[in-house]
Amino acid sequence: MFETISPLFTSLYETTGLNFNVFYDQFTFQQFLSGVQTTCLLAACCLSLSIIIGIFGAWAQQSRLSAVRIAVNSYIQLFRNTPPYVQLLFFYFGVGQFVPNINTGDGSVPLIDSFGWAVITLGCFGGAFNVEIFRAGLQSVPSSLLEATEALGYTRFQSFRHVTLPLAIRFSMPALTGNLVSLLKTTSVASAIAVPEITQICAQIWSDYYNVPEMMFVLFASYNILVASFLVFMALVERRMKLPGYYA
Amino acid sequence: MNNHEAVPRRQLIATLIVVLTLCSALLALFFSDVGAMSTLRKWMPHILKGFLLNIGMSAAAMALATGAGFLLALMRIARSAYIRAPAGLIIQICRNTPWLVILFAAMLLFPYDLEAAGYRFSVPGWFKAVIGLAIPVAANVADIVRGAMRSVPSGQWEAAEGLAFTRRKTIFLIILPQCFKAMIPPWMNWYSILALSTPLAAILGVQEVVGSTQQAMAANNSDPGLLVPFYLFVMLLFFLYIWPISAVTSRLERRAVFKK
Numbered sequence: 001m002f003e004t005i006s007p008l009f010t011s012l013y014e015t016t017g018l019n020f021n022v023f024y025d026q027f028t029f030q031q032f033l034s035g036v037q038t039t040c041l042l043a044a045c046c047l048s049l050s051i052i053i054g055i056f057g058a059w060a061q062q063s064r065l066s067a068v069r070i071a072v073n074s075y076i077q078l079f080r081n082t083p084p085y086v087q088l089l090f091f092y093f094g095v096g097q098f099v100p101n102i103n104t105g106d107g108s109v110p111l112i113d114s115f116g117w118a119v120i121t122l123g124c125f126g127g128a129f130n131v132e133i134f135r136a137g138l139q140s141v142p143s144s145l146l147e148a149t150e151a152l153g154y155t156r157f158q159s160f161r162h163v164t165l166p167l168a169i170r171f172s173m174p175a176l177t178g179n180l181v182s183l184l185k186t187t188s189v190a191s192a193i194a195v196p197e198i199t200q201i202c203a204q205i206w207s208d209y210y211n212v213p214e215m216m217f218v219l220f221a222s223y224n225i226l227v228a229s230f231l232v233f234m235a236l237v238e239r240r241m242k243l244p245g246y247y248a
Numbered sequence: 249m250n251n252h253e254a255v256p257r258r259q260l261i262a263t264l265i266v267v268l269t270l271c272s273a274l275l276a277l278f279f280s281d282v283g284a285m286s287t288l289r290k291w292m293p294h295i296l297k298g299f300l301l302n303i304g305m306s307a308a309a310m311a312l313a314t315g316a317g318f319l320l321a322l323m324r325i326a327r328s329a330y331i332r333a334p335a336g337l338i339i340q341i342c343r344n345t346p347w348l349v350i351l352f353a354a355m356l357l358f359p360y361d362l363e364a365a366g367y368r369f370s371v372p373g374w375f376k377a378v379i380g381l382a383i384p385v386a387a388n389v390a391d392i393v394r395g396a397m398r399s400v401p402s403g404q405w406e407a408a409e410g411l412a413f414t415r416r417k418t419i420f421l422i423i424l425p426q427c428f429k430a431m432i433p434p435w436m437n438w439y440s441i442l443a444l445s446t447p448l449a450a451i452l453g454v455q456e457v458v459g460s461t462q463q464a465m466a467a468n469n470s471d472p473g474l475l476v477p478f479y480l481f482v483m484l485l486f487f488l489y490i491w492p493i494s495a496v497t498s499r500l501e502r503r504a505v506f507k508k
Contacts, residue, residue: 070265077263080494081486082483090476090483094479185347188346188349189348192451199346213357
């Protein structure tokens with residue numbers, strides 16, 4: 001692929017001066033690719049963690065213990081009403097200093113690196129919104145279904161696992177997609193703690209080669225392609241999960 | 249109905265707990281006068297000054313975004329496709345690009361100094377940050393306006409036409425005035441998100457709250473013991489500012505749902 005596009009962008013540079021060096025220079029191309037990979041991996045981890053937190057949070061919110069409910073609500077309020085960037089700084093620099101280093105044989109590295117902290121912080125940030133989204137989904141499951149599960153002798157957990165959750169996820173799909181897209185975009189903030197994701201890599205390239213407008217264009221295009229592909233993926237998931245004859 | 253009443257009280261309790269925990273942790277350390285806290289006390293005016301810039305930037309960006317958002321929304325319903333299409337494209341791109349990237353673009357691509365009436369003056373960083381923050385919000389405000397305009401019954405358009413109102417008069421005298429009420433909760437929600445994004449300007453060197461906090465820590469030999477209390481203090485500032493706004497927003501949203 002690189003071989004086919006590189007002459008094109010070399011000649012573009014020679015004729016117009018537009019320096020898209022990520023598409024004709026092997027080294028920056030590799031850098032750029034690794035940035036895309038890191039962003040995809042970071043997004044996959046953050047999104048998964050946020051969904052898991054969302055599900056467990058929404059489940060815990062229905063707990064009979066008021067202490068559990070209050071804890072979940074405090075978590076939601078804390079993460080929703082403070083800036084994700086400051087959360088990231090707080091966790092990475094503030095809490096991170098207390099995390100022990102581990103010896104890998106050829107030097108000691110922190111147990112949780114900047115990538116790990118980005119996943120934890122952004123996962124918790126997105127999770128706080130997901131709890132609310134799943135809660136709304138859970139509330140829209142008809143109570144007659146729960147009575148039916150009770151009549152069938154399901155335990156509380158079984159009816160949650162087999163009836164409430166599958167329906168609640170389907171009901172909350174539109175809101176969930178919106179929040180996950182915004183979380184996907186928020187992963188760019190991880191560049192502030194030097195996670196080598198795409199924003200960080202592009203900033204590095206444009207400060208090395210002085211091609212800000214071109215790299216800015218590449219960065220805009222990359223994120224728009226990423227978000228568009230994710231939306232297509234979510235549409236596929238939603239279609240796949242559609243229950244025949246059941247419209248929420 | 250009891251179910252709906254339960255929500256705000258639960259949130260209130262949760263919030264009180266968050267605030268009390270954060271405040272009491274800070275206050276306890278604050279008055280115990282251990283090193284970090286006396287440093288925080290000394291530097292608090294500096295940090296608060298930075299926070300004022302955050303509030304100022306968020307207000308200016310919101311004003312700009314509201315104006316631009318209305319303009320985009322009106323372009324979106326123009327009869328000429330040459331106006332509609334670019335507006336749609338701008339909205340789409342601005343909604344799908346991270347705020348930080350748009351902020352980078354505004355900071356780096358906007359000219360460093362402007363020339364007006366024969367005078368050259370350099371553009372301050374906070375001003376460019378305001379523009380950078382306003383762009384994504386404008387795209388979302390445009391969507392809010394469009395949604396609100398759609399929710400006005402189509403009979404209103406037809407009635408206006410029957411009374412021989414021009415299209416412009418229909419929009420400005422009949423449709424938009426009916427939209428404002430539905431727009432307030434989502435508009436406030438976007439303001440909260442915008443205010444929570446202002447610290448991103450620190451990445452680009454604007455001396456707002458995170459910038460001044462980091463400055464304060466650097467002035468104290470970057471003592472690692474300062475990191476937790478200082479960042480916690482910044483989080484507390486934002487929480488105290490944003491929480492009332494988001495509480496009012498969700499209250500308005502609930503009221504709107506009840507009315508339907």
